[in-house]
Amino acid sequence: MYELIFNNLRYLLSLLFGLLPTYQIADVLNTRRNRITAAIFSLLVVILQSVGYLAAGETLGRQIYPFMVHIPLILFLAFFFRKHWLVALTSVLSAYFCCQPPNWVSRFLAQPFTGTPYAAMLEFLFYAVCIALFFYIFMRFLASASRELLHTSQKTLLAYMTLPLIYYVFDYATTVYTDLLYQGNWLVVQFMPAVSCIVYFLTVTAYQHESKKQAEMKMERDLLAAQMNQAHIQLSSLQYIQQETAKTRHDMRHHLSLLKGYLLEDNLAQALKYLDETEESINAITPEKYCKNESVNLICSHFSAMADKLDCRFLIDIRFPEQLPLQDTELCVLLSNSLENAIHAVEALPPQERVIAVELKVFRDKLLISVENTCPYPVVIKDGLPQNTAPGHGYGVQSMAAIVHEHKGNILFTSEQNRFKLQAVIPLSR
Numbered sequence: 001m002y003e004l005i006f007n008n009l010r011y012l013l014s015l016l017f018g019l020l021p022t023y024q025i026a027d028v029l030n031t032r033r034n035r036i037t038a039a040i041f042s043l044l045v046v047i048l049q050s051v052g053y054l055a056a057g058e059t060l061g062r063q064i065y066p067f068m069v070h071i072p073l074i075l076f077l078a079f080f081f082r083k084h085w086l087v088a089l090t091s092v093l094s095a096y097f098c099c100q101p102p103n104w105v106s107r108f109l110a111q112p113f114t115g116t117p118y119a120a121m122l123e124f125l126f127y128a129v130c131i132a133l134f135f136y137i138f139m140r141f142l143a144s145a146s147r148e149l150l151h152t153s154q155k156t157l158l159a160y161m162t163l164p165l166i167y168y169v170f171d172y173a174t175t176v177y178t179d180l181l182y183q184g185n186w187l188v189v190q191f192m193p194a195v196s197c198i199v200y201f202l203t204v205t206a207y208q209h210e211s212k213k214q215a216e217m218k219m220e221r222d223l224l225a226a227q228m229n230q231a232h233i234q235l236s237s238l239q240y241i242q243q244e245t246a247k248t249r250h251d252m253r254h255h256l257s258l259l260k261g262y263l264l265e266d267n268l269a270q271a272l273k274y275l276d277e278t279e280e281s282i283n284a285i286t287p288e289k290y291c292k293n294e295s296v297n298l299i300c301s302h303f304s305a306m307a308d309k310l311d312c313r314f315l316i317d318i319r320f321p322e323q324l325p326l327q328d329t330e331l332c333v334l335l336s337n338s339l340e341n342a343i344h345a346v347e348a349l350p351p352q353e354r355v356i357a358v359e360l361k362v363f364r365d366k367l368l369i370s371v372e373n374t375c376p377y378p379v380v381i382k383d384g385l386p387q388n389t390a391p392g393h394g395y396g397v398q399s400m401a402a403i404v405h406e407h408k409g410n411i412l413f414t415s416e417q418n419r420f421k422l423q424a425v426i427p428l429s430r
Helices: 002-026 032-063 067-080 084-097 100-113 119-149 154-176 191-250 251-262 268-285 294-309 328-348 397-408
Strands: 312-320 355-362 367-373 410-416 419-427
Touching: 002 032, 002 067, 002 084, 002 119, 032 067, 067 084, 084 100, 084 119, 084 154, 100 119, 119 154, 154 191, 294 312, 294 328, 294 355, 328 355, 328 367, 328 397, 328 419, 397 410, 397 419
Parallel strands: 312 355
Antiparallel strands: 355 367, 367 419, 410 419
16 A cells, blocks of 8 residues: 555656646647646646546556547647647657656666665655656756757658657557566567667758758858848949939939020030030939839949940840839849859950840740850859859859749859850749
């Protein structure tokens, strides 16, 4: 009777210790309503377990334990808290896994007292202390990391769940439903060490793959954010030019008034000189009209002026509507990066060899973008992207590729016979 009481208290403490980590891993204790609901469910589970043990006995009670606790807990997390079944299953299995260290340590500490009158009580006390210690360790170091793992991909989650699942099945199959583990069969004894080794390497591989994938996605997001920010700044400066043009138009009546005065004074030479100066200032700040899209006009005008300063032939053929499914910032990133790279490439060539050709058009509900330029050296293409080992370079093409792929399009970079070409196809209907 004395030993039975402490054994039942041990089972009760084990149950509570299993429930709390489960709730923490599944992250369901974030509101007062959820905490109250979890407490009520836990109380019902304790009552169900107690009744089951009293009615069925300890041996049968352990065998039906998964049906009294684990399965209802998985269903509770999945249906009441709306957790994915994989998250619910992983939370329960991970918590079951966490129960094993305090169980082993307490039995190890109580081993010297086996056969004494106070063995059951001491084992329970050791177990209670171990439970408290391991719960602190879990909350301090493992709970947050476990919750974060549940938000990774399903492949990573499956790898994370594999070892607890195998151990759960192994534990019940060899110690609860049979006594194969206690018979000392070497196949059974060595099963978990072998499985642990295999799962360890599989988990490391999956984790490394997921980490690399996440790092690449983060880099793409950071690069794209940086390019978007640069595009906003550049677009703002180009729009400033447009505003200055509007001001010049507004001041046109003053220019006409001054010209009229020169003509009334028969000062034709001064009038012609003033006209030339006015025309030159207007041309300097007025973007050329290449198409109906103002953003494209501003960008092309900006780089056309840069090409003129380099004595570079700048060939433009643009034919597409005013509105496109791309945002202005995305257009700016695509055009600005490609044209800026082209400008840098032709700078190293003699003036007579400097050529940049830009073509933008809509064909069969697709936007076609082509930027071709001469270059002094062949460009290395690796994994579909041009390579540039200079510090701070290479980010632009990654941002361009990310934008095109975001819109389910294709981008191609080619380099042959001292000519570099970018071609992109972007569907206009998604």
